[in-house]
Amino acid sequence: GQQLNQSPQSMFIQEGEDVSMNCTSSSIFNTWLWYKQDPGEGPVLLIALYKAGELTSNGRLTAQFGITRKDSFLNISASIPSDVGIYFCAGLFLGTASKLTFGTGTRLQVTL
Amino acid sequence: DTGVSQDPRHKITKRGQNVTFRCDPISEHNRLYWYRQTLGQGPEFLTYFQNEAQLEKSRLLSDRFSAERPKGSFSTLEIQRTEQGDSAMYLCASSYARRGEQFFGPGTRLTVL
Numbered sequence: 029g030q031q032l033n034q035s036p037q038s039m040f041i042q043e044g045e046d047v048s049m050n051c052t053s054s055s056i057f058n059t060w061l062w063y064k065q066d067p068g069e070g071p072v073l074l075i076a077l078y079k080a081g082e083l084t085s086n087g088r089l090t091a092q093f094g095i096t097r098k099d100s101f102l103n104i105s106a107s108i109p110s111d112v113g114i115y116f117c118a119g120l121f122l123g124t125a126s127k128l129t130f131g132t133g134t135r136l137q138v139t140l
Numbered sequence: 141d142t143g144v145s146q147d148p149r150h151k152i153t154k155r156g157q158n159v160t161f162r163c164d165p166i167s168e169h170n171r172l173y174w175y176r177q178t179l180g181q182g183p184e185f186l187t188y189f190q191n192e193a194q195l196e197k198s199r200l201l202s203d204r205f206s207a208e209r210p211k212g213s214f215s216t217l218e219i220q221r222t223e224q225g226d227s228a229m230y231l232c233a234s235s236y237a238r239r240g241e242q243f244f245g246p247g248t249r250l251t252v253l
Contacts, residue, residue, distance in 0.1 A: 116182050
């Protein structure tokens with residue numbers, strides 16, 4: 029099935045650094061979601077975006093809904109060890125479809 | 141709010157056996173989804189229910205797979221005559237019909253030997 033393109037695929041960062049990742053699609057979505065998944069667990073919802081250009085924060089996390097509606101961005105400020113995990117974007121066209129289309133994931137590893 | 145729960149968390153079976161998984165959604169959510177996730181990939185949609193009606197099925201859902209949500213509450217996913225290619229994490233999620241946020245359970249890890 030279709031998967032959205034996420035970049036970077038993986039990254040090593042030092043504790044305290046800021047992190048940026050993005051997600052691109054060939055299709056338009058009207059909803060973007062960002063999830064974090066730990067090994068052996070289900071994805072946990074971090075942020076939901078509903079409007080093109082929208083910028084939403086959740087603690088140290090900030091996400092943006094791209095104005096083209098084909099991309100989204102996630103920033104993590106001042107990373108800490110518990111930020112380790114895989115981050116997935118997911119797009120949805122709410123109203124005409126119900127399934128989430130997920131990205132390929134960005135694996136974040138933090139060094140002390 | 142107890143969140144979405146799934147049972148079992150892990151299942152090891154031999155090829156050719158049937159397996160059944162259960163999902164209990166967040167109680168006030170009327171939509172329930174099943175996804176499958178293989179190693180190194182994002183989850184892929186299998187099917188979803190609104191109340192007890194199964195409204196969409198993916199092409200990934202072969203005729204060996206069947207899902208039910210008999211009373212609009214919990215759901216079961218059955219795989220008949222399992223194959224090694226069915227080995228994956230099976231994830232359940234729930235949501236309100238008019239909201240985009242889907243909340244996932246911890247998943248059931250299936251290993252077919």
